[in-house]
Amino acid sequence: MAEWNAYYQNEDEEQEQEEAELSGDYKVSGRDSLVFLVxxxxxxxxxGEDGQPSNFDMTMQVVRSVYTSKIISSHRDLVALVFYGTEQSKNPRNSFKHVYVYHDLDEPGAKRVQDADALRGEKGAxxxxxxxxxxxxxxxxxxxxCANLYSDIKLRLSHKRLMIFTCRDDPHGGDGARDRQARTKASDLKETGVLIDLMHLTKPGGFDVSLFFRDIVSPPEDDGELGLQLEPCDKLEDLQKRVREKKQRFFLFPFCHLLVLDQIVADWLRCCLGTSRT
Incomplete structure (x- = not known):
């Protein structure tokens, strides 16, 4: 484990040195970024029916899974977790009500895995x-x-992606002004290179993407990528598969290997805790 840590430390130092040599306010990096907007x-x-987990629970399991895979495969990527439709508000400069930035854009780590894990199940609810x-x-x-989170990062990121997880196809209840504001901000984000995906979840009566979200999400990047899916996800496996399919470059480890990844991370955490006590 000491050799593993030393390898990553040396790798990070070399990359930071290369970035520091670049001129200008922004540094060029090979990092990807992903914002979960939940x-x-x-x-x-x-x-759900027959004891199926809630949509929130499924989403938190996916978030935890991505954090875990990022730690193993691409620990220098940036990931954020933002909730909307909240009663409490917590965001930079507290500019927005009912928006809670749980994790800002930063590298994943053990603490974030634990935070996401704590939001799972009945205790998490x-x-x-x-x-x-x-x-x-x-x-x-x-x-x-979310746009402000990106603007605060002084790196030229390789890829910027935002994933919206929701079971509400008409989030503003027919409020035209809020619909227009959301479309405008989505357009602004897309103009800055942010790809917006919809991970819509099942609800009674179905999910009609044409009501609102068709104008929010980004079109497919190429012919090989899936565009906006019409059917919502009603099972954890469906949601995991859809997140994975959106872009393989973000998830180098398939979700079917998460038990192995969880064990690796658990061993790593135990080693880190043991090292800190010595």
């Missing part, structure tokens, strides 16, 4: 209700907040 409305916490709550929704404000 709906925290009450509808997300409704359990109670923690989310206490820490976040459910309130009004302005997806435009949430997208604006």
């Amino acid at each position: 709906d925290a409305s009450k509808e997300m916490f409704i359990k 109670r923690l989310a209700a206490q820490a976040l709550g459910s309130g009004e929704t302005s997806l435009g404000d949430a997208l604006w907040c």
Whole structure:
């Protein structure tokens, strides 16, 4: 483990030295970035049929899985977790109500895996209700907040992607002004190179992407990539598969290997804790 840590430390130092030699306000890097934008409305916490986990629970399992794979495969990538439709507000400069930045854009680490894990299951739902709550929704404000997260990063990132997880196809309940604001901010993000994907989840009555989200998401990058999917995800396996298919370059380890990844990370955490005590 000491050799592994030393390898990454030397690799990081060399890359930071190369970045420091570049002129200008921004540094060029080979890092990818991913923002999870997650709906925290009450509808997300409704359990599925036959004991299936809630949409929120499934989303947190996916977030944890991605954090885990990032630590192993591409630990210098940047990942963020942002909730919208919350009662509480927490974001840079506290500019936006009902938007909660749980993790800002930064490298994944053991603490973030633990944070995501704590939001899973019934205990996680109670923690989310206490820490976040459910309130009004302005997806435009949430997208604006995400744009600020990107603007605060002084790196020219290789790829920028934002994934929206929600079970509500009409998040503003027909409020035309909020719909227009969200479309405007989505357009602004896409103009800066951010790819917006929709990970829509099942709800009673189905999910109609044409109501609102068709104008929010980015078109496919190429003929080989899936575009906007019409059918919502109703199982964890479906959601994991859709996230993985969106771009293989973000997830070098397939989700079917997560038990192995979890064991690797668990061993790594135990080693780190043991080292810190010596």
